[in-house]
Amino acid sequence: MPTRPVVQAGDFVDADAGYRFRLVSEPLDRNLRGTIIFVHGFAEELNKSRRMAARMARRFAADGWRVVQRDLCGCGDSSGEFGDASWAAWVADVESELMQAPDGRPLWLWCLRAGALLVPAVLASRPRVNLLLWQPVLSGAQHLQQFLRLHAGARIVGSARADAAQSPAQMLRSGSPVEVGGYQLGPALASGMEQASFDVPAEFAGRIAWFELSADEAPELSPQATRMVERLSARQVAVQAELLCGPPFWQTQEIEECEPLLERSLAALGDGGAA
Helix, strand or coil, rough: CCCCCCCEEEEEEECCCCCEEEEEECCCCCCCEEEEECCCCHHHHHHHHHHHHHHHHHHHHHCCCEEECCCCCCCCCCCCCCHHCCCCHHHHHCCCCCCCHHCCCCEEEEEEEEHHHHHHCCCCCCCEEEEECCCCEEEEEHHHHHHHHHHHCCCCCCCCCCCCCCCHHHHHHHCCCCCEEEEEEEHHHHHHHHHHHCCCCCCCCCEEEEEEECCCCCCCHHHHHHHHHHHHHHHCCCCEEEECCCCCCCCCCCCCCCCHHHHHHHHHCCCCCCC
């Protein structure tokens, strides 16, 4: 089926203590199949994945979807610095987009990596929202630990009286921000992430399309992901998990792409997108 012409428009919307930048991609004829809201990754993973997200958004729009890409508080072109962000502000950003989505049409939350950690909070009262997951992070505590370990030599930012022997994790738990990998990370964001884990509400009635990537020729889902998929399936959740061969574009040194991920994601929503 031929794709439809796409129109894209960016704007700034008011939000708590500032504004947020959002980019909307949709078919030119505005004849919509539904809405897809993108929730980006954490810190540098956001920047590394921008090209893949942009390409996917245009493909979805050409297939009839309205795609909303919002820079969360302190990220991208939204107001505030990364160090000003809090987990509660990120939850509020995603909830704001969900509330603006038209009723009566399929609605998907498309989460990259740590974006999946926001799912339990934002879907607590929205059981019919569908999920498109790209390499979802399942444990916020583990993700934060890996981020801090990756930048173990980072300079600690805070009081001049701070004990230089303290680790970044200890500083955050004591209420002081830390600088890791060029990002100033505040306690309000780190604490929320540390306590978050991926799950869906007990009343969840949507679909889940779950994609992971591996550079191996014979890739397999990670044990953690396998256990989660099995748990969801046992709860009668409609989850389809697929592992594709491709580069982990959210963390590669050079900007990478994965064409199979774009194609399979488009196909996953191509049956009408309804739960």
